Amino acid sequence: GIQVEQSPPDLILQEGANSTLRCNFSDSVNNLQWFHQNPWGQLINLFYIPSGTKQNGRLSATTVATERYSLLYISSSQTTDSGVYFCAGRQTSGSRLTFGEGTQLTVNP
């Protein structure tokens, strides 16, 4: 199966700062999702982005499928952005989403 590497593992920001989270895949995927896991464990869908760029408010994501990586941008961070961010991908012939180990984001007031 594929390997998913996320960086950085931990990130501490002051409110208002911008950040970039990265996700690298060991092989091609054609299903790629970004999630935010809240303190209660709920995985909240942020983006379904197998390729290209999408934006939703202060968040945006870019996937370069040919180079097997994806980036999640958070602008003007707020304390409510704190939590763990996961990326996950699935290969064409596969049935499973393979997750990275996550990026723990802490936004301080």
Add this chain to the structure above:
Amino acid sequence: DAGVTQSPTHLIKTRGQHVTLRCSPISGHKSVSWYQQVLGQGPQFIFQYYEKEERGRGNFPDRFSARQFPNYSSELNVNALLLGDSALYLCASSFNRGQETQYFGPGTRLLVL
């Protein structure tokens, strides 16, 4: 519209016992997948069911089994519980078994003592 629902929310069992976790997908979704998330790690794939048939299985022992019912809801069963089975169990649904967004439920927290 209701999202993915799971029950129970929390569960405490002792080693050797059996547990059944339940999941109801989003209305109209035909595929259900199960994931195990151990503290500090990303979710790990256990099973995918589509149209009541197993379509994929992760690297988990035979103590783990699942099924999908005609209304597309699903059960995950774990026999002979071990301490290491303590985790958050997540259910995800999607319309098809193909390449589209998976939506996750709130999870069941299982503690094995």
